[in-house]
Amino acid sequence: MGVAERKRDHIRIVLENASVQRGSNWLEYVHLIPRAVPDINIDEVDITVSFLGRKFSAPLLIEGMTGGTEEAAKINARLAEAAEKAGIPMGVGSQRAAIANPELRQTFRVAREAGPNVFLIANIGAAQLVQHGVELAWEAVKMIDADAIAVHVNTLQEIIQPEGDRRFRGFLTQTRRLCREIGVPVIVKEVGCGISYEDAVVLRDIGVSAVDVAGRGGTSWVEIERMRAIEAGRQDRARLAEVFQEWGIPTAASILEVSQVKGLEVVGSGGIRNGLEVAKIIILGAVMGGVAMPFLKAAVQGVEEVKSLIERLEEELRVAVALCGASNINEFRNARYILTGPLKEWKEERITSKKK
């Protein structure tokens, strides 16, 4: 199967099946402590933030999703137009297919055309970086005149895909080179299994600027690939996916882990569906909240739907910040909160003794 068909499959499966969001991201175990006595005008609450040395109007990031097909081009253009208008960054999906086939480049390039000033994040996979080196990353950045590049690590997804890559040796060496040579910030992102403290330390030490956790509890690639395996009659791959259905670090726990690492900015993503959840990931230590699937659903409808989703998320975040007695994001970082249930246990087991 070609990459274009695979991309079409992914979008179709995500749009048609609510079950591709599996389990919980554990944000329900984060409780913000309300301040009942406000000294704030809600409409004056400032939610601007700095990320990768740039200022954005809200701690919101449209996660990389697509490219490579005509439908994907429309989606990228709508997302970019809305992101530019709102002053928030966005990623494109994996550019692997377009690097191999120049005819597909326009399906990514449209994002730059629709958003000449939008902060655009290029996207390549760990396996491609390993196999083709930094030159491939250059192509991806040049293609969309990107402001940053994300390298996605999707080991479990690749293993389940019948046609997936299984060779990742050399990833750290290539990523170190990439950070030294590429000239734009490098983000390493997962796609549904989260990133651990130990991995974040390694990534920081080789020069990575930010990690995007994409933790468990958001769009599940294990489930998407399980469905594709069944459609392709690959029961062996489908069974493997079932065994690893619950694999990964829930989003809330992953953010707690990686935000212990100094000198690394954190994008909290994986099942973020409203502005209150964006507030919760900020209190856990993230700088930005990354959202994918809801933006895909909005973008297939039109650019106005994307704009209103951004406005809704911003308004919900502003309300959450105000209800905690803060008038901007920096003040909000000192708001009071407690953790309960498995997230509290996770923190006690994994974090309390590990600060670095």
Ligand SMILES: Cc1cc2nc3c(=O)[nH]c(=O)nc-3n(C[C@H](O)[C@H](O)[C@H](O)COP(=O)(O)O)c2cc1C
């Ligand atoms: C349809 C779709 C396609 C995606 N394609 C990519 C991709 O090409 N590269 C990548 O790094 N992440 C990709 N992702 C993962 C997202 O960037 C994000 O990390 C993940 O979906 C978690 O966010 P969510 O729970 O808000 O969907 C994709 C997600 C979706 C929904």
